[in-house]
Structure formats: structure tokens, C-alpha cells
């Protein structure tokens with residue numbers, strides 16, 4: 001890789017609970033900074049709707065599907081060596097979602113161990129983002145935004161599920177060892193309010209300056 005190519009490469013990722021605003025912010029930042037955007041598999045996901053119908057039956061299948069599709073995105077991000085922003089990271093698969101399903105008894109011990117072992121085999125091939133942006137939101141905000149988006153199959157999501165995910169997110173982000181920026185979004189409407197979007201961009205600009213100067 002040449003030096004100029006190295007400078008072009010910046011990999012940003014947005015983490016956060018369901019409905020926190022990751023996809024929306026990914027789109028807005030990709031437009032603003034002219035980064036290529038990577039989204040998670042939702043509309044073309046073969047398991048998601050079945051999973052919300054019967055989590056116990058489909059948890060392992062869905063987690064393996066997300067793991068493989070996020071690993072593919074990661075490989076491409078690193079291979080292409082461009083500037084990217086990714087909607088949700090591979091770390092959240094195991095640290096948040098699979099762990100929660102196991103803790104809730106919706107994934108068996110042997111499936112969780114099998115899945116975690118696969119993730120740990122992949123770990124050495126992963127490049128962490130230059131900056132991880134964590135969107136923190138309280139459960140009432142998440143509920144409002146999930147309802148506003150109105151995906152049919154997400155109507156089965158329970159408050160307890162979101163609360164558990166939020167607890168795991170807080171634990172994970174406090175341990176996350178690489179560069180991170182935490183944004184409290186409960187009173188920040190970067191979707192409809194340009195001034196709020198400007199505040200988010202400003203926070204990222206400040207961190208970018210520190211990271212790449």
C-alpha cells in the first residue's frame with residue numbers, strides 16, 4: 001500500500017441498540033463526508049422475520065447469518081482501502097445479541113459456545129474501525145423510533161429485550177479498547193434538525209483531527 005493510499009483509508013462504524021438511529025446517521029455522514037456506506041442486511045435477510053416470530057428456533061441461524069455477512073463487509077472494507085462508514089459492527093453480534101439470547105435462554109449453551117468459538121477464530125482477521133461511534137439512547141426513545149419506522153416483524157420486540165440489550169451495550173462500550181465516541185441521542189434529532197446534525201458532525205470532526213493529524 002502506498003502512503004497516499006494509507007492516508008485515504010479511514011474506517012468509521014456506528015454502534016447502538018435497535019432503532020438508535022445508526023442507519024440514518026450512516027446515510028447522513030456518508031453524504032456529508034463522501035464516504036462509502038455499508039449497511040447491515042435487513043430487507044434481504046432470510047431469517048429476521050422468522051427470528052422475531054420464534055427466537056428460540058431461529059437464534060443460532062440468524063446469528064451465524066449476521067456474523068458471516070458482517071465478516072464479508074469487513075473483508076471488503078479492508079481490501080478496498082477507501083473511506084467507509086459501517087452501520088453496526090461485527091463485535092455487536094457476539095458481545096450484545098448472541099450473549100443476550102444465551103442469557104435469556106433463547107440460545108442453548110452448546111450453540112452459544114459453537115458460535116462464540118467461530119467468532120474468536122475470526123477475531124485475528126478483523127481490523128477495528130479507526131473510530132467507533134456509539135449512539136446511546138434510553139428505551140422510551142428506542143421504542144418511539146422503532147414504532148415510527150414501523151417494520152411489521154419488530155412489533156414483537158419487548159421492552160425487556162431492549163433493556164437487556166442496553167445493559168450489554170453499556171458494559172461492552174465501557175470495555176471497548178479502541179477509539180470511541182459516545183453520543184447521547186435522546187435530545188439530538190440529527191434526522192430532522194440540521195443544527196443537531198451539525199453538532200454530531202462537529203464532534204466527529206474534532207475526533208478526526210486528533211486521529212489523523
Ligand SMILES: Nc1ncnc2c1ncn2[C@@H]1O[C@H](COP(=O)(O)OP(=O)(O)OP(=O)(O)O)[C@@H](O)[C@H]1O
Nearest residue numbers: 017018019020021022023024145149188189190191
Ligand atoms: N436522533 C433521532 N431523532 C429523531 N428520529 C430519529 C433519530 N434517529 C433515528 N430516528 C428515526 O428513528 C427511526 C429508526 O432509525 P434507524 O433506522 O436509523 O435506526 P437503526 O439504529 O439503524 O435501527 P436498527 O438497529 O434496527 O438497524 C427512523 O424512522 C429514523 O428516522
Ligand SMILES: Nc1nc(=O)c2ncn([C@H]3C[C@H](O)[C@@H](CO)O3)c2[nH]1
Nearest residue numbers: 018042062063066092093097098154
Ligand atoms: N438477534 C440479532 N442479532 C444480531 O446480530 C442483529 N443485528 C441486527 N439485528 C436486528 C435488530 C433489528 O431488528 C434489525 C436491523 O438492525 O436486525 C440483530 N438481531
